Amino acid sequence: MSDRYLTMAKTFFGTSHPLFNAFGVEVEEVGKGRAAMSLSCRPALCDRHGGLHRGVVVTLLDTNCGLAIFSRLGDMRPIATIDLRVDFIRPVPAGEGIYSEVECYAVRGDIAYVRGQGCAYSDHNLLATVFGSFAVGTLGPAFDSAMKGEGKV
């Protein structure tokens, strides 16, 4: 995938998006139906033990699934999660960040299939796995249409 695409993904998943900004989501890599993202520990997003909350893990993985699909499609057509399964292998250690990697391994008709995982940022210990399917070409304008219009890409 081109640098242009990484720039576009970084723009969409960057600070202009209120949730990704609040979470501090970073795009690490995008290309060939795969994407990697990360976020570091922020106190507001933690559970009572000072580790990132399970809900933050799910949110990052769901977001990362979307980026992997955009990479496979080669554009940012609107997509929507159909279903998502997340297994929580171990809680996020206190103060630890998360590094996630998702692959869009198939697209059939209007459905894209993804699988991936979230690991501890520092030692790559497995924290959670994800499987899901997404509807492609759903309601609303393409995510990259607004950015193209603004001349950001």
Next chain:
Amino acid sequence: MALNKAQKEMLENTPFVEFLGLEALTSDEGFSCRLCFREQHIGNPLLRTFHGGILASFAEITAALYLMESLNLVEEPLCSSMTFDYLRPAFAGTIRAEPCIVRAGRRFVVVSVDVYLDKTLVSIGRFIYSR
């Protein structure tokens, strides 16, 4: 019905619960939770829908709180896995989560949670906890 001590502690001491703005509701009709839309919940900024991860988090926290009450747990239960079906877009508004214990076995408990936007069912989650 009022919230018990363990539930109150979890609500008050979990920063992410505050970030979400989740409210627990107790009434004679049963336990449920409510979440009013905030900008930081946004998934699709063009349609202004709740992010799928926010919906799942909201439902999972509801399930955990409900278990603490139903099974008289003093500690927050550990969720080992979740499956979530997104049935309709959840547009910005106030959503409500209604939990139900599918089975409380000796080792595992399965909880299902229905999430409504107004009176429309927008998603269903199933959460497995080990005890």
